[in-house]
Amino acid sequence: MRRHGVEDEEAKILDELEGLGLPPPSVVRARLPDGATITIASPCPERWVSMVGDDRVRHCSRCDKPVYNLGAMSAAEVSALYSGPLTPCVRFFRREDGAVMTSDCHASRPRRVMLRVLGAVALAVGAIAFAEGLESLCYRGRIDPTTSTGGGPITS
Numbered sequence: 001m002r003r004h005g006v007e008d009e010e011a012k013i014l015d016e017l018e019g020l021g022l023p024p025p026s027v028v029r030a031r032l033p034d035g036a037t038i039t040i041a042s043p044c045p046e047r048w049v050s051m052v053g054d055d056r057v058r059h060c061s062r063c064d065k066p067v068y069n070l071g072a073m074s075a076a077e078v079s080a081l082y083s084g085p086l087t088p089c090v091r092f093f094r095r096e097d098g099a100v101m102t103s104d105c106h107a108s109r110p111r112r113v114m115l116r117v118l119g120a121v122a123l124a125v126g127a128i129a130f131a132e133g134l135e136s137l138c139y140r141g142r143i144d145p146t147t148s149t150g151g152g153p154i155t156s
Contacts, residue, residue: 013041030092030100032082033075038100048091065089074104
């Protein structure tokens with residue numbers, strides 16, 4: 001694939017920098033959904049929020065190129081983007097295992113499940129606390145549990 005040539009070229013450049021006694025640039029590596037690895041030798045300092053465009057693609061005024069948000073694209077769209085002749089400028093988030101997150105990535109599913117479970121637990125704890133508080137008020141005589149309004153007997 002074309003990416004192996006880029007990786008070889010990157011290795012040569014890093015060796016030359018090391019031979020000159022210069023520090024290597026900040027290298028970012030990530031794994032695409034198809035298993036290929038992308039390497040960004042010098043991440044652009046331009047902020048995504050300062051670029052004009054939408055959630056999928058914005059224009060970088062510094063380098064005058066489109067910047068693609070891989071997180072807003074499906075795995076198939078990302079593969080199609082990288083199958084072209086040019087290496088695109090991209091914005092992405094990496095999981096802990098180095099994989100690039102895409103819109104159809106299921107890495108966020110466990111988090112959603114965990115948040116739902118925590119919400120259910122919080123609701124249950126709140127309901128129990130409310131019931132305990134109501135029982136406490138009944139026990140102290142502030143509410144008469146045999147009446148609907150607390151003031152008189154329930155009649156049918």
